[in-house]
Amino acid sequence: IAGITQAPTSQILAAGRRMTLRCTQDMRHNAMYWYRQDLGLGLRLIHYSNTAGTTGKGEVPDGYSVSRANTDDFPLTLASAVPSQTSVYFCASSLTIGTGTGANVLTFGAGSRLTVL
Amino acid sequence: GQNIDQPTEMTATEGAIVQINCTYQTSGFNGLFWYQQHAGEAPTFLSYNVLDGLEEKGRFSSFLSRSKGYSYLLLKELQMKDSASYLCAVTDSNYQLIWGAGTKLIIKP
Numbered sequence: 001i002a003g004i005t006q007a008p009t010s011q012i013l014a015a016g017r018r019m020t021l022r023c024t025q026d027m028r029h030n031a032m033y034w035y036r037q038d039l040g041l042g043l044r045l046i047h048y049s050n051t052a053g054t055t056g057k058g059e060v061p062d063g064y065s066v067s068r069a070n071t072d073d074f075p076l077t078l079a080s081a082v083p084s085q086t087s088v089y090f091c092a093s094s095l096t097i098g099t100g101t102g103a104n105v106l107t108f109g110a111g112s113r114l115t116v117l
Numbered sequence: 118g119q120n121i122d123q124p125t126e127m128t129a130t131e132g133a134i135v136q137i138n139c140t141y142q143t144s145g146f147n148g149l150f151w152y153q154q155h156a157g158e159a160p161t162f163l164s165y166n167v168l169d170g171l172e173e174k175g176r177f178s179s180f181l182s183r184s185k186g187y188s189y190l191l192l193k194e195l196q197m198k199d200s201a202s203y204l205c206a207v208t209d210s211n212y213q214l215i216w217g218a219g220t221k222l223i224i225k226p
Contacts (some may be wrong), residue, residue, distance in 0.1 A: 091191070
């Protein structure tokens with residue numbers, strides 16, 4: 001089934017630990033994104049990638065890093081988790097960013113619920 | 118600053134019609150999106166407006182007025198499965214999506 005796979009589905013993590021959230025898509029989309037969603041707030045962009053080999057910072061990038069070694073994978077790493085990073089994390093992709101058919105229409109993964117204690 | 122406003126919560130009756138409003142102030146405009154998100158699930162794409170007017174898709178319609186910085190999502194013949202949050206998002210001049218906090222729609226029998 002075409003789409004986005006995220007792992008893990010949920011995780012409880014001790015503060016200070018390193019954690020990588022995995023994201024894989026099989027739609028050959030060029031653009032990929034990581035969002036966090038917290039109660040009462042809109043989706044906030046952490047990092048994004050226009051195409052393989054490039055990444056950019058979103059609205060809330062501090063404490064997070066990403067890489068885009070190939071088209072399909074876009075892992076998100078928390079180098080040293082803190083309680084304020086407790087959230088639901090969504091990976092998303094779009095055919096492209098900008099103009100044209102399918103541009104900016106996001107397909108989301110099922111989410112990863114992360115709790116940092 | 119950039120801002121998207123939508124009501125936090127709305128309640129409607131099964132079979133009725135509901136209109137969810139969204140107002141925006143962004144640096145530039147390259148389109149407005151509506152997404153549906155059921156509790157505990159991922160958002161899914163509903164509609165896209167880039168020109169003024171009404172876009173109809175089955176029971177759902179979305180309207181845009183760029184001069185007023187305003188959109189609404191109209192849901193007709195409400196069903197219990199329409200209970201969800203509805204997210205408004207605007208693409209700014211850099212083609213980045215700015216998201217509203219979402220409107221939780223509660224459908225009562």
